[in-house]
Amino acid sequence: MEQVFLLYRAEKLKYRHSLSGKLWILFPCLTLLMAYGLAANYGMVDSYNWWYIGILPGFLTLYCCMSQEKEKKIRNQAVLLTAEDLKKAWDAKTLNAVKYVAAANVLLVSCSFLLGNIVMPLLQQEQVIYVSAGQNVLAALVMILASLWQIPLCLWMDRKIGMFPTLAVNMALNTSGCLTAVTGLWMLNPWGILPRIMCPVIGILPNGLTAHPGNTGYIPGITDPASLFIGSFICLALFVILWAATRVWYDRKGAEAL
Numbered sequence: 001m002e003q004v005f006l007l008y009r010a011e012k013l014k015y016r017h018s019l020s021g022k023l024w025i026l027f028p029c030l031t032l033l034m035a036y037g038l039a040a041n042y043g044m045v046d047s048y049n050w051w052y053i054g055i056l057p058g059f060l061t062l063y064c065c066m067s068q069e070k071e072k073k074i075r076n077q078a079v080l081l082t083a084e085d086l087k088k089a090w091d092a093k094t095l096n097a098v099k100y101v102a103a104a105n106v107l108l109v110s111c112s113f114l115l116g117n118i119v120m121p122l123l124q125q126e127q128v129i130y131v132s133a134g135q136n137v138l139a140a141l142v143m144i145l146a147s148l149w150q151i152p153l154c155l156w157m158d159r160k161i162g163m164f165p166t167l168a169v170n171m172a173l174n175t176s177g178c179l180t181a182v183t184g185l186w187m188l189n190p191w192g193i194l195p196r197i198m199c200p201v202i203g204i205l206p207n208g209l210t211a212h213p214g215n216t217g218y219i220p221g222i223t224d225p226a227s228l229f230i231g232s233f234i235c236l237a238l239f240v241i242l243w244a245a246t247r248v249w250y251d252r253k254g255a256e257a258l
Helices: 002-014 022-036 038-068 068-073 076-080 086-121 132-147 150-161 163-180 190-202 225-254
Strands: none
Touching: 022 038, 022 086, 038 086, 038 150, 038 163, 038 190, 076 150, 086 132, 086 150, 086 225, 132 190, 132 225, 150 163, 150 225, 163 190, 190 225
């Protein structure tokens, strides 16, 4: 555990002043700027919807890829020379990405709540739909938990196929998730779980409409809280499985594959 902590600190310092270390601030701010700037009265709804539908997956994928660029340029020599156990080095990479994904979600949720509930009303821009403090907290937890499994997957994909193919593949799969999220097959597509379980959290469909009968994309039971627990469990299980599998791969040949 001590070695993991030391390697984690090394990872943190490595990207402290790099662009990848600032993505967790840039992407939420970009989302808020677009949501409240382009659709003031719908800013609160759109900031959440645009975030978990496309911007969060894009941020997560890009960070995972960019965080490894320095090591890839020197063919992993730093890791191979300093890490006694390569599994622990992979753990440090994963935990560092988890930290940034969690921080980005907390930043987005906190700022959206302040803008939607305090700043915009002061500017005479009442929100069409308000998200309560409790919903904000739950939304942050759900978005963090339901996206963690993509971290070890993207770290592994970047090692196997490179940055741009990883971005293209993961974003395409996240797009497919928006389609299956409003069907009975949502549990079979991991990329469709987050858009689905956000429906009972904030009452918004993946297409941005309210989750009310008659709206496009609405199906009976889409706001059932049971899906929240089922989806979260599946995502956490996937995270544990993918983390365990990729750390074994990295220990055996991943760090020497460049």
